[in-house]
Amino acid sequence: xxxxxxxxxxxxxxxxxxxxxxxxxxxxxxxxxxxxxxxxxxxxxxxxxxxxxxxxxxxxxxxxxxxxxxxxxxxxxxxxxxxxxxxxxxxxxxxxxxxxxxxxxxxxxxxxxxxxxxxxxxxxxxxxxxxxxxxxxxxxxxxxxxxxxxxxxxxxxxxxxxxxxxxxxxxxxxxxxxxxxxxxxxxxxxxxxxxxxxxxxxxxxxxxxxxxxxxxxxxxxxxxxxxxxxxxxxxxxxxxxxxxxxxxxxxxxxxxxxxxxxxxxxxxxxxxxxxxxxxxxxxxxxxxxxxxxxxxxxxxxxxxxxxxxxxxxx
Amino acid sequence: xxxxxxxxxxxxxxxxxxxxxxxxxxxxxxxxxxxxxxxxxxxxxxxxxxxxxxxxxxxxxxxxxxxxxxxxxxxxxxxxxxxxxxxxxxxxxxxxxxxxxxxxxxxxxxxxxxxxxxxxxxxxxxxxxxxxxxxxxxxxxxxxxxxxxxxxxxxxxxxxxxxxxxxxxxxxxxxxxxxxxxxxxxxxxxxxxxxxxxxxxxxxxxxxxxxxxxxxxxxxxxxxxxxxxxxxxxxxxxxxxxxxxxxxxxxxxxxxxxxxxxxxxxxxxxxxxxxxxxxxxxxxxxxxxxxxxxxxxxxxxxxxxxxxxxxxxxxxxxxxxxxxxxxxxxxxx
Numbered sequence: 001x002x003x004x005x006x007x008x009x010x011x012x013x014x015x016x017x018x019x020x021x022x023x024x025x026x027x028x029x030x031x032x033x034x035x036x037x038x039x040x041x042x043x044x045x046x047x048x049x050x051x052x053x054x055x056x057x058x059x060x061x062x063x064x065x066x067x068x069x070x071x072x073x074x075x076x077x078x079x080x081x082x083x084x085x086x087x088x089x090x091x092x093x094x095x096x097x098x099x100x101x102x103x104x105x106x107x108x109x110x111x112x113x114x115x116x117x118x119x120x121x122x123x124x125x126x127x128x129x130x131x132x133x134x135x136x137x138x139x140x141x142x143x144x145x146x147x148x149x150x151x152x153x154x155x156x157x158x159x160x161x162x163x164x165x166x167x168x169x170x171x172x173x174x175x176x177x178x179x180x181x182x183x184x185x186x187x188x189x190x191x192x193x194x195x196x197x198x199x200x201x202x203x204x205x206x207x208x209x210x211x212x213x214x215x216x217x218x219x220x221x222x223x224x225x226x227x228x229x230x231x232x233x234x235x236x237x238x239x240x241x242x243x244x245x246x247x248x249x250x251x252x253x254x255x256x257x258x259x260x261x262x263x264x265x266x267x268x269x270x271x272x273x274x275x276x277x278x279x280x281x282x283x284x285x286x287x288x289x290x291x292x293x294x295x296x297x298x299x300x301x302x303x304x305x306x307x308x309x310x311x312x313x314x
Numbered sequence: 315x316x317x318x319x320x321x322x323x324x325x326x327x328x329x330x331x332x333x334x335x336x337x338x339x340x341x342x343x344x345x346x347x348x349x350x351x352x353x354x355x356x357x358x359x360x361x362x363x364x365x366x367x368x369x370x371x372x373x374x375x376x377x378x379x380x381x382x383x384x385x386x387x388x389x390x391x392x393x394x395x396x397x398x399x400x401x402x403x404x405x406x407x408x409x410x411x412x413x414x415x416x417x418x419x420x421x422x423x424x425x426x427x428x429x430x431x432x433x434x435x436x437x438x439x440x441x442x443x444x445x446x447x448x449x450x451x452x453x454x455x456x457x458x459x460x461x462x463x464x465x466x467x468x469x470x471x472x473x474x475x476x477x478x479x480x481x482x483x484x485x486x487x488x489x490x491x492x493x494x495x496x497x498x499x500x501x502x503x504x505x506x507x508x509x510x511x512x513x514x515x516x517x518x519x520x521x522x523x524x525x526x527x528x529x530x531x532x533x534x535x536x537x538x539x540x541x542x543x544x545x546x547x548x549x550x551x552x553x554x555x556x557x558x559x560x561x562x563x564x565x566x567x568x569x570x571x572x573x574x575x576x577x578x579x580x581x582x583x584x585x586x587x588x589x590x591x592x593x594x595x596x597x598x599x600x601x602x603x604x605x606x607x608x609x610x611x612x613x614x615x616x617x618x619x620x621x622x623x624x625x626x627x628x629x630x631x632x633x634x635x636x637x638x639x640x641x642x643x644x645x646x647x
Contacts, residue, residue: 054453151328152332154329155329155332155333155336158329158330158333158620159336159337160578160579160582160585160619160620160623161583162586162597163337163585163600163604163616163619166601166604167336167340168340170340170607171340243457247457247459250461251459251586254461254589255585255586255589255601257604267459270462271461274465277465277468277469277472278473278477281469281473284462284465284469288459288462288465291459291462292459292462295456295458296453299456300453303453
């Protein structure tokens with residue numbers, strides 16, 4: 001039945017998904033394949049993506065940084081090990097120099113990237129899950145469910161982001177898991193809005209009416225007939241979401257409410273480097289550049305995906 | 315129109331009440347109670363009696379609904395007091411709100427002038443060097459954390475400028491300690507205050523400027539190829555008239571919307587910039603107060619920020635109708 005969808009949905013590309021685990025994807029490649037075994041769409045999107053130089057550069061950055069996060073720790077020393085010397089500029093032994101406590105900056109940056117990616121990806125998966133569930137319920141049931149949910153979203157969006165995150169993190173306490181939860185609880189709003197809008201649009205199409213007429217259950221219509229058709233913008237939001245989550249994590253750590261000190265957080269490293277700006281600027285440069293490259297990679301991939309998946313434009 | 319404004323103000327009030335309640339619930343379900351934090355300042359370990367006393371003094375021993383009501387009353391009437399210093403919150407608002415607004419206004423002016431200018435240039439000379447530079451800068455700026463950019467700037471103006479004897483004008487103070495409200499006329503600084511304003515304003519505007527440039531470029535390109543512009547050209551209008559009256563005017567509607575909404579966002583996000591430069595605005599105070607569980611301060615100042623945010627959005631919607639005759643407010647369906 002769902003195979004016959006192509007003809008019914010003029011605006012939306014048809015694609016079938018492994019619907020059971022639409023959110024299980026951690027990395028981008030997985031989410032990309034999830035858009036569908038429907039090869040033509042995937043190949044089309046990939047071809048367009050490949051032509052986009054900026055997007056390919058972003059993909060290169062993301063792959064490179066994931067490799068650094070996975071295998072980098074094998075090549076650098078223990079980030080908590082302290083040398084007897086400290087505040088030493090870059091040398092052969094310590095290519096990024098030593099910080100004010102004698103820690104190897106390279107090791108700390110590599111572990112920092114690992115932590116940033118871990119937090120960013122996990123928070124985004126969680127955030128997407130919340131956003132899709134809330135958006136789907138609001139869009140499908142409409143009426144009171146919709147008003148209440150969207151009113152809540154409006155209120156959350158009305159509070160400046162940092163204050164909201166601050167409030168959540170003071171409740172959840174500091175630490176890696178608290179940061180992940182805070183980022184997820186504060187970032188699902190856009191996803192929910194997007195999914196809701198998609199549900200409202202698709203809900204009234206003829207093939208949904210047909211499915212209802214055939215007696216398909218509401219849950220099945222939601223999961224198998226509507227959800228796959230509204231997930232496309234969500235994939236874009238996910239890629240960009242990882243980037244913004246990493247930015248927010250750095251900001252929270254910088255403000256002193258994020259990850260706790262023994263953990264090598266990039267935001268924390270920049271914050272610590274503040275007092276040594278004139279004597280040891282490398283303490284600030286390396287973690288700063290690491291944050292920028294990580295975020296940039298995901299943002300570029302997100303932008304590229306948006307262009308590649310935008311069927312109307314092509 | 316009036317109906318529209320009243321309805322929007324009502325909905326803003328509901329949003330503010332909701333935001334207040336959400337923040338209240340979050341802060342009052344703190345695992346560590348504020349009285350303990352406040353009585354135990356400077357690493358003291360307070361006795362239970364002291365904590366109980368503090369709780370009583372701050373009204374934290376009352377039932378939660380009563381506390382909610384008291385906090386709400388204090389927030390609306392601006393009559394709360396800091397848990398930490400007993401300083402009236404109203405005084406903080408009158409001191410810090412102007413500082414926040416001044417910084418935000420200048421950031422917005424930079425954002426609008428530089429962003430729109432770069433965007434228009436970029437769209438006019440498509441694929442030129444200027445275009446490539448603008449689009450690249452616009453992408454990269456979104457990835458740079460505000461505080462990294464802030465330190466980078468202070469590294470140049472506050473460290474290298476002094477180390478390498480750069481001219482006087484390139485040496486800028488890295489902190490805003492010399493901020494003096496008496497030296498301002500509304501939002502116009504005296505010469506001595508420009509020095510401390512310029513860096514935070516640039517940093518606060520940076521990300522938004524990039525977004526505005528990108529948005530302007532896109533909308534300009536779209537408008538250039540639209541039907542009415544082709545008609546205008548076919549009528550034989552001069553290229554200058556076409557681009558000024560037909561392209562720019564249409565292209566700028568979404569840009570102005572964005573800038574208006576962004577004014578509220580800027581005030582909210584100023585927390586980071588204000589912390590980097592220690593600018594004495596609302597944001598840096600909210601951050602510090604939240605760290606100290608100073609609930610009345612956090613609640614009231616956050617509400618002030620949310621109110622500005624909401625009013626900015628409302629102003630945008632109203633000006634939207636003025637700019638674009640196709641839009642009618644008031645819900646005529």
